């Protein structure tokens with residue numbers, strides 16, 4: 509099958525090694541299937557997006573030797589044609605649909621309520637929900653079992669209400685939450701394969717549930733591939749806050765893309781280590797997650 513997938517960086521910081529490994533795996537999977545790769549830049553959170561982070565996405569992908577077929581090919585084109593800021597009315601229309609279907613509720617908890625650790629009882633307080641700017645909206649999850657077969661890790665099952673109860677679909681700063689805009693974008697693009705870290709297993713369950721409520725049945729045709737996370741020497745997950753592992757810092761310390769590809773090879777225990785992305789096209793990769 510020809511896969512269609514996407515790499516979806518958030519330009520709220522410099523890309524790090526974990527991003528690079530996810531992008532390389534996605535690129536390899538799509539190119540092996542002679543499929544289509546989309547670049548999707550998740551810039552909903554405008555105040556946190558900086559021009560240098562956006563430029564870093566394009567620079568880093570080229571540096572790694574990753575090419576793509578759809579989406580923006582420059583920061584300027586992204587801002588003019590692809591920015592999620594241009595699609596906020598569409599995301600809001602989907603929120604209104606969820607409100608109409610009575611599958612979400614307004615959460616009026618304040619920041620200080622959350623900071624104090626007060627538990628949210630809004631699902632009991634707000635039987636109906638009118639859209640107002642200051643409210644977050646949360647899904648009403650239930651005890652239904654969500655299941656799917658992961659392309660690398662096999663059968664997965666979760667009771668969503670236990671792993672991500674009443675997850676947020678609209679933030680109280682009047683922006684769509686990741687779960688909502690990501691499902692809408694993947695559905696619009698006709699993506700049929702999603703490659704993500706194993707830390708997002710619950711997210712996948714939540715998105716399958718949400719897609720049902722949005723009436724996007726074809727989302728169930730998406731093949732998910734979860735991969736292990738890159739960890740530091742203490743076994744902790746790498747994040748953007750681990751600034752020393754940003755690819756920008758790696759470049760500035762004199763390391764080459766070739767060295768990143770070698771680390772990638774070690775991470776996946778490749779029998780034939782590679783020095784360039786294009787060498788991945790000649791090998792098979794056995795991704796073992798759990």
Ligand SMILES: [Zn+2]
Nearest residue numbers: 615617628630
């Ligand atoms: Zn609440």
